[in-house]
Each structure stands twice: as C-alpha cells, then as structure tokens.
Amino acid sequence: MTDFNGQFFWHELMTSDPQAALAFYTDVVGWTTMPFGPDGDYMLVVGSAGPLGGVMAIPPEAKDCGMTPWWGGYIGSADVDADAARLAAAGGSIKRAPEDIPGVGRFAVIGDPGGATFMLLKGSSPDGMAPPPPNAPGHVGWNELYAGNFDADLAFYTGQFGWTRGDAMDMGDMGSYQLVSQTGGSDFPSMDAGIMPRPDVMPVPLWLFYFTVGDIDAAVERVSAGGGTLLNGPMEVPGGSWIIQALDPQGAMFALVGTRADAGEGA
Template structure:
C-alpha cells in the first residue's frame, strides 16, 4: 500500500496551446519546465519547483476536444489499485471517462468524476511514488477546493472512496458552509475545502498554486494575458488568494503573502 493513498499526488493541465500555457505558468508561478516524451498522449511537459516535479501539461487530444473537452486543470488521486478503485467509484454513482491504462515509467491511471460531475484522475504510481513539494513553497499546490452542487453528498463520496475526514466547518452566511477536509484521519493539516457554488458553470476542483507575492503575481497574470476573476482576498491564516483564468480559458487559483 502506498503512503500517499487518498491524496492528490499530481496535477495536469490539458490545454489548446501548450507552448503558450507553459510560458504563462512559468512566468506567473515560477515553475521550471522540461519535456517528458513518455507521458500520456506523447508530448508532455513536466512543471517543477525546486527541482521536484509538481505538475504536467499537455495538449487536449483532438478527439477529446471534439467531444467537448476544454482547457482545465485536473488532479490525480493516489490509490492502491486503479481498476478496483474505478469499479468502486462506478458503484457509488461516479463515472469513469477514460478506462484504466498503464503508462510506462508512470503507473496506471484512469480519468473519473464524482457523482456531481467534478473530474479527476486515479493513479497507482509505479514504485513507491514520491510527494509533490510541501505546501508553502513557491510552485507548490497548497489547497484543493471543490466547487459543487451538494457538498455534503460529495464529502460522503470522497470519504467512502478515499478515507477523507471532516475538518472545521466554516459558516459563510448566505453562501452556506465551507467544509474543510483532511486527506486521511491522521493528517494534522486540512488538504482543502468544499462548498456549494451555484455560480460555477459545473462542479469542478480548483487548485491553489503558491506564489511568493500575490500582488506581484496579479501583475504577471494580467501581463501574460490571463484574467483575475476574484481577489486578492485575505483568507484565514494570513494568506491572500486570487482566482483566475489563463489565456486559454483554464481556471486556476493562487495563494501567497500580500506583496
């Protein structure tokens, strides 16, 4: 059993313009980039922070684009057995959009969605796997946020499938509850939160990339052709966040100190 079961261990941008997207995120987040020809779909770029791989980037396959796929970030949830996890997920009302397949040097993956429609990957890495950079460093992924139509049902699904545990429930007035979750009962720090988001076009996961200064990052987003949708806003703990769209239309978020 991997030590990372039930946790997000990788992140991937599927986009229409890989070279332009790479330039944007290298500027905004500060990631380094290098090709990884053996990745899914052939041409694949690994984005790294501090010499450690953090995320990947690839073109949306033509057949997927024709079927309606658009630029988006997807997270990879680690499991011990992808085939069994996909079967359990289907039985619980989720969907499998890409059947399990093995990628040499990477592991076995499948693309799935929860019962409300938020998409993610399942992965059983080859070998023991390794974690992405810890939160709080430039280029790390600090927070995982589910925007959905029924967070209580969604939490029950992820708890049953991946062993997640509830953290603090934060009241947001007319917006309802923001429920923190831990990626395992023994994890001391929350991994993210979930909430009902009627304004979102469809249920989706939003990932927060750490930057050294949020105001400086806003300037880089705008200079690179992206758009800030919300923020900067202060969040508990003293950090500042923004939510935005990259030039190709994928939604992302940033978190960091105010400078």
C-alpha cells in the first residue's frame, strides 16, 4: 500500500455544471468516468493508470457563500484531526473542521499561511491507491502554488509535510520559482511541485494542477473547441515539456502539460 501522507493524491472539481464539465475534460484530457456513491452524483475521473479524482456540483451552502468553480487537491493524512490542529498552529487555518464522509474517510479543509486552500483526507479503506507512473496520460504531472506569502508558504509546506527544496529559478520581477519534492527527493527528476509568488493577474492564492496530455497544440485546439479559454502558452519549461494554463467553460482554472511534435516552433 502506497503511503500518500503529506502528498497530493486526489484532485476534485466542484463546478456549476458537472455534466458539461465532464464532457469538456473527457475530450480535452482523455478521461473516462464512472459514478460513485449511493446516488451516483459524484463522478470519478479515470486516467491511464486508474482513478485520480472526481467531479461534483458545488454544494448549495458553498454556493450561497460565493464559491465559484475550482479544482482542489487532497493531501494524505494519517490523522486528520491532529494534522489540522498542527497545521493551524503552524500558521495555517482550518476552513472546515474535520468530519467524516460515509464510505470515503475523514477530511478537513485547510488554508495555508498565504490563503491558498487544500484538503486533508484519510481514507476509510485500508486498500491504498498505487501512484501513477511518471507522465501517465490524464494524471496530474505537476502541482503549482501561486503563493499569497511566498516565504511563509514555502516554510509551511517544507516544515509541516517534509517536502524538500530543489533548485530555485529566478523569474526577475516575478520573484523565484522554487522547485519542491513531496516525496523527500533532492534531484530534479523527483521534483513534482513548484511554489512561486502570486502574480498580480491571479485574483487569489491557489494551487494549480497540470494534467498530462500528449501533443500540447492538439490539446489547445480541443480546449478552444470545447468552449475553454486559453490564458497562457503553450510555453516550454525546463526538461522539454510544454504547458498551458486555461479556464474551463464554467470558469475553473486548470493547466495541461504535454509535448510538442515540432520543438523548433516558437513558444
């Protein structure tokens, strides 16, 4: 059983129109879907190596509080109550106190020191998920934090979850882009996340998740054809991959990482 404690392992879209969102992402990313739960109103999304997340409607109480469509990430926890208290004492905040999801596990919603939100989850089943292989189609290939407080957030995640720092890349006026590893590695191949100061164009601090696709240009065409909005890219990143950031038709921000058939084309 894989130990996902301290690592993102599940990703969830809360949206205003689940069926339309599922149609968009299954075309753009290549997922298959399956219903989950007694009412089948939570839809699992499945990549090449198995389930990786779910899609659900924004709960009415959350909608009343102003929630708009967004992608959230779950970090594994061995003890949600203890971890929530520890993270709050370390400068985070408890946005939703620990509670049980019948048949799923125990979760809590946490804010980091800069204001970005993530969830803790301890599954109720002893059977764990196997991590996908690197660059598995449809799965999250990169996790990126637009930090509301770069120094405090970096210290928070490395100190509380044991993430390790890799190289830091100078982005000029935008500050540093800090590579980190959720699994404690120190070499570039094990880096699976990045932390950077929140750009002025980003309205709030948030975690952004990059789903792995094949040809990035073909994926951009699918995004546009499906009613999505390209925000940035395609842009080449170290290692030879190409990325985009975009909005889905309901307004949730997401990102893709892929390859380019002709790497000699302009970014």
